Amino acid sequence: xxxxEDAAARTAPPSGLRERKKRRTRDTLIRSxxxxxxxxxxxxxxxxxxxxxxxxxQRTFFRYFxxxxxxxxxxxxxxDALFLSTLRSRPxxxxxxxxxxxxxxxxxxxAGEVVESVVPLALYMxxxxxxxxxxxxxxARLRALSEMExxxxxxxxxxxxxxxxxxxRPHVLVAAFGGVMRVTARIWGERGEDGLEDLRLLTVAYLxxxxxxxxxxxxx
Amino acid sequence: xxxxEDAAARTAPPSGLRERKKRRTRDTLIRSxxxxxxxxxxxxxxxxxxxxxxxxxQRTFFRYFxxxxxxxxxxxxxxDALFLSTLRSRPxxxxxxxxxxxxxxxxxxxAGEVVESVVPLALYMxxxxxxxxxxxxxxARLRALSEMExxxxxxxxxxxxxxxxxxxRPHVLVAAFGGVMRVTARIWGERGEDGLEDLRLLTVAYLxxxxxxxxxxxxx
DNA sequence: GGCCAATTGGCAGGCACTGACATAATCTCC
DNA sequence: GGAGATTATGTCAGTGCCTGCCAATTGGCC
Numbered sequence: 001x002x003x004x005e006d007a008a009a010r011t012a013p014p015s016g017l018r019e020r021k022k023r024r025t026r027d028t029l030i031r032s033x034x035x036x037x038x039x040x041x042x043x044x045x046x047x048x049x050x051x052x053x054x055x056x057x058q059r060t061f062f063r064y065f066x067x068x069x070x071x072x073x074x075x076x077x078x079x080d081a082l083f084l085s086t087l088r089s090r091p092x093x094x095x096x097x098x099x100x101x102x103x104x105x106x107x108x109x110x111a112g113e114v115v116e117s118v119v120p121l122a123l124y125m126x127x128x129x130x131x132x133x134x135x136x137x138x139x140a141r142l143r144a145l146s147e148m149e150x151x152x153x154x155x156x157x158x159x160x161x162x163x164x165x166x167x168x169r170p171h172v173l174v175a176a177f178g179g180v181m182r183v184t185a186r187i188w189g190e191r192g193e194d195g196l197e198d199l200r201l202l203t204v205a206y207l208x209x210x211x212x213x214x215x216x217x218x219x220x
Numbered sequence: 221x222x223x224x225e226d227a228a229a230r231t232a233p234p235s236g237l238r239e240r241k242k243r244r245t246r247d248t249l250i251r252s253x254x255x256x257x258x259x260x261x262x263x264x265x266x267x268x269x270x271x272x273x274x275x276x277x278q279r280t281f282f283r284y285f286x287x288x289x290x291x292x293x294x295x296x297x298x299x300d301a302l303f304l305s306t307l308r309s310r311p312x313x314x315x316x317x318x319x320x321x322x323x324x325x326x327x328x329x330x331a332g333e334v335v336e337s338v339v340p341l342a343l344y345m346x347x348x349x350x351x352x353x354x355x356x357x358x359x360a361r362l363r364a365l366s367e368m369e370x371x372x373x374x375x376x377x378x379x380x381x382x383x384x385x386x387x388x389r390p391h392v393l394v395a396a397f398g399g400v401m402r403v404t405a406r407i408w409g410e411r412g413e414d415g416l417e418d419l420r421l422l423t424v425a426y427l428x429x430x431x432x433x434x435x436x437x438x439x440x
Numbered sequence: 441g442g443c444c445a446a447t448t449g450g451c452a453g454g455c456a457c458t459g460a461c462a463t464a465a466t467c468t469c470c
Numbered sequence: 471g472g473a474g475a476t477t478a479t480g481t482c483a484g485t486g487c488c489t490g491c492c493a494a495t496t497g498g499c500c
Contacts, residue, residue, distance in 0.1 A: 018446075018497055025447095046486065057449045062488065095436045135363060142362035143355060146402065160438055168426050171407070173433040175399030182366065183388075183395045206388050213393040214430060216315045218380055238466055238477075245478095266455065277480050282457065 026064050027118050028054045033071040034119055034127050042072060042134045069140040072131065075124050076141065078114055080148055083107040087155055096156050096170070100177050101207055108200055125194055132189035142182070149178045180206050246284050247338045248274045253291040254339055254347050262292060262354045289360040292351065295344050296361065298334055300368055303327040307375055316376050316390070320397050321427055328420060345414055352409035362402070369398045400426050 032053035036045040047068055051058045065071045087103040094102065115124045131137045153174045157164035164170050184203045191198075212218075252273035256265040267288055271281045285291045307323040314322065335344045351357040373394045377384035384390050404423045411418075432438075 016498070021497085022447085047488085048486085058487095059450075059489090060448055063448080066488090068487070096438065097434060097436070138366070139359035139363035142366060143359035146358070146362060146406075149399075149403075150406075162438075168429045169433040169438060171403045172400055172426055172429045175403045176396035176430065176434065177399075179369075179395030179397075179399035180392055183369075183391045186366075186370075187391070206392055209388045209392045210396065210434060213389040214317060214396065214434065216317070218316065218382075218389060236467075241466090242478080267457085268455085278456095279458090279481075280479055283478080286457095288456070 025054070025056060025060075029056070029061060029064055030071055030074045031119050034075075034123055037072060037130060038123060038126050042068075042130060042137060069137060072127065072137055073141055073144060075115055075119065075127065076131070077144065078118075079107065079111050080144070082111060082114055084148070084151060084155070086110070087152065092159060096160065096173055097177065097210075099156075099159065100152070100174070101204075104181070104203060105200065108196060112196075121196075122194070125196065128185075129189045132186055145178060145182065149174045152178075176210060177207075180210060245274070245276060245280075249276070249281060249284055250291055250294045251339050254295075254343055257292060257350060258343060258346050262288075262350060262357060289357060292347065292357055293361055293364060295335055295339065295347065296351070297364065298338075299327065299331050300364070302331060302334055304368070304371060304375070306330070307372065312379060316380065316393055317397065317430075319376075319379065320372070320394070321424075324401070324423060325420065328416060332416075341416075342414070345416065348405075349409045352406055365398060365402065369394045372398075396430060397427075400430060 029050065033045070033050045036049055036053060047061055048058050050071070051061045054061070061071075065074070070077075083103060086107045087099060090099040090103055112121055115121055119127075131141050149171075153170040154164050156174060157167065157170040160170070162170060181203070184199065184206050188199045188202050193199075249270065253265070253270045256269055256273060267281055268278050270291070271278045274281070281291075285294070290297075303323060306327045307319060310319040310323055332341055335341055339347075351361050369391075373390040374384050376394060377387065377390040380390070382390060401423070404419065404426045408419045408422050413419075
């Protein structure tokens with residue numbers, strides 16, 4: 001059930017009845033879980049409750065998701081996959097940082113559809129914030145992002161025709177980029193704004209500060 | 221048991237017998253845990269085994285550490301605290317990034333002592349690598365680093381006389397810096413080198429790539 | 441309809457973690 | 471140096487996450 005398979009399953013047309021049913025079960029589990037989390041909080045929701053709401057056994061839940069965290073992060077995982085494929089389709093002439101920046105913004109354009117096919121967008125946004133404020137979920141999310149960065153670095157190295165094992169720049173760039181993305185996510189979560197548009201603006205503003213922030217002396 | 225208290229307890233001279241005994245129990249728990257983790261692996265070590273090795277009840281273990289992850293990361297938490305205080309004692313004239321860079325290197329100078337007072341340095345280094353390769357621990361570690369970054373950003377803002385809520389630069393700088401630190405930790409972990417010196421060299425090399433990596437076009 | 445493979449449910453059990461209460465060890469003050 | 475307050479520890483019972491195992495059900499295919 002890694003992200004790659006999810007993306008494939010979501011992209012490929014559902015072949016038989018079996019596949020379609022699995023997809024439906026999975027989506028139902030996600031929707032049930034996120035609604036319960038939203039209503040009662042993550043920690044006070046048990047896996048049994050999620051399974052019951054989705055009308056499957058607890059055992060089946062764990063066949064779809066390795067653990068409780070995974071279902072909470074399922075939609076973000078989908079968006080991550082979308083981001084990666086968006087990056088791949090960026091014009092090769094773009095500079096690395098520009099490509100990353102462009103890919104984020106483009107992803108958030110199309111993310112709405114992907115999300116809405118499973119859960120209401122508003123619920124997703126509340127989940128996004130819940131992740132930021134729930135220690136266990138934040139930890140899991142950060143780990144997922146760390147794996148994501150590894151993939152991004154490889155992608156950037158590929159674009160630039162570099163060996164990612166030899167040249168540090170892809171890793172360093174992606175690390176800096178990822179760092180900024182996390183800061184904006186956190187700060188956006190702390191503020192009360194629900195809108196995706198606020199998140200976009202914040203991201204752009206912060207990304208544009210990367211250069212100035214690294215400049216030697218701010219007081220000059 | 222947050223990092224702040226630990227640092228205080230470790231710095232302040234143990235007042236009474238009670239305090240000394242608590243410190244000893246805590247250190248014994250850490251040592252027992254890290255040795256077991258090193259020998260049998262993190263997941264295959266139970267809290268009961270750790271408690272037994274330290275000759276306390278399981279319940280007592282959980283009075284010293286909120287969870288199994290915490291004891292695994294205890295030493296890194298101490299080093300983090302050392303890093304923060306090292307940063308505070310940096311000359312105010314230093315530019316932000318230079319201060320961070322200087323503080324890391326200085327910290328690793330003094331970290332040996334802090335660590336050795338509880339566990340052998342070699343065991344600590346193996347633990348460091350174990351964290352990188354154990355998903356659950358890595359997640360917890362990344363979360364701790366994220367909190368650390370928040371503190372660092374406040375510290376940088378203080379140095380520069382800025383309002384961290386208004387000026388994005390402290391957060392952005394620290395995020396980029398933290399990103400690079402994580403990349404070096406991961407890459408160092410993937411390679412086979414045990415030495416702290418290798419980690420130092422890698423860190424310096426990667427930090428120096430921050431500027432070039434952000435430059436518009438690498439192929440120019 | 442009937443065989444094969446995949447999916448699901450039910451159950452038992454391990455392990456992390458918590459609340460409640462009793463016991464034992466330190467501390468304080470006289 | 472002992473009584474009483476304070477704090478640390480142990481024991482026990484219980485909850486919830488997660489897994490292995492086997493039986494039952496369901497969809498794919500001839």
